[in-house]
Amino acid sequence: MFWVLFLLLAWAGVLLACTRLLRAADHAAEPAGKAAAPPGRTRHHHEELSLYEAAYLAGGPRRVADLTLLSMQRQRRLLLAHTGWATVVDPVGRDPHERSVLGAFGPDGQEQVVSVRTAAERDPAVRALADRLGDAGLALRAEAEQGVGEGIRAVRQATWLVLGMMAAALCVPAPGTTTKMILCWFSLPLILTLGCLAIARAEGHAHSPWASPAGQRLLVELARERGEQGSLTAVALRGLRAVTDPELRAALAYGRRGRQPRQRRY
Structure with a gap:
């Protein structure tokens, strides 16, 4: 029955890894300012969100940059060509977000959309926006997101530990114990680890990687009331899919899938 020791080691690794992941997920779901919220009151309302804040919660820094470019284009303060070039x-x-966009242009007032977007994504204004939303409990805090990632890696390592311990148990002579019995016992911790990984993957696809549960609720409310197709709110919530003008959508899409502007002149 020496193989039972390998089974115990596998269970120990699995339980530690799954506990770590669950704690990290619970920490990520907990609003940062929960303790400061007045009892019996909702601390945030979707009407308090600016379009920049909604864009960050729904799509991160890139969505904020796209929203800024589109907003300036609709005000005729920036021209976006379907060839992938922008003109001031x-x-x-x-x-601050508009200033970060304008700061990416050269002295001739023309630049590739992909370059302007990259500069706007990395501007300190976006970082300040993320910090403000994180302090309000609407965006996932960097340390919480990192903790979930480390928890997922720990569960993956525990899966390999189970497989290793199972292989070792099969190599140890065990009088009166069949191979089928050993496989059945080791299948239990293996099912647990694979189940945790499947749930983590499904949760990751179902929700925004930028918004906390509180932020996600505000996005749902905002989409329900002001998410008309083609509006800036719809673009903030759904990205380029909500842009109805095909040429404008083509201009903003340059650089996303390896496509580069073909010309500079309008």
């Missing part, structure tokens, strides 16, 4: 019309930024 009004060089005065009205907020």
